[in-house]
Amino acid sequence: DADVTQTPRNRITKTGKRIMLECSQTKGHDRMYWYRQDPGLGLQLIYYSFDVKDINKGEISDGYSVSRQAQAKFSLSLESAIPNQTALYFCATSVHPQFSGANVLTFGAGSRLTVL
């Protein structure tokens, strides 16, 4: 099994629908992140959580919300999906640098979302 698992891997939905992307990890990392990637572009940070009680907005949080249900689970929701949210979404985890020496992320395989 993958260290960082994203579900679903692919989803097609319609404008206005509520969508949840889920991420779970078995690495025991305290930090989790959601990034978005548009075709041919780099990654943009949506939300991040440095521990279970910590939630922070990233570069492009408008239209998104998150929930950190447990240390191992971090969900991303689109309350009312719109076509320009069509993108590839990545979840990532990391451990506090105190233990690793630097900010080393482990990424999931990605969730491809298409909003019609």
Added chain:
Amino acid sequence: DAKTTQPNSMESNEEEPVHLPCNHSTISGTDYIHWYRQLPSQGPEYVIHGLTSNVNNRMASLAIAEDRKSSTLILHRATLRDAAVYYCIPNSGNTPLVFGKGTRLSVIA
């Protein structure tokens, strides 16, 4: 976060060494220099990181300028599987990693 400048694209012949440059002139003293790469249709993967000294691992080497305002990722023998987008990211660990546009490396057989 420190701003970075990387070439948009580079090309290399297979089996040849590749030097991928990155300028980060506004880097702070506590920032590590991280390199990640993203293979086609995959999530990014960690390559290497360093603070001041040059670093080597099984994937690559990282050469850091003495003033830390630039660094170079070195792939000693490029293979077709090294074709990817390479990201250089200074980060202290107190904030999330911010990915720029990176350098798209093409490897020619």
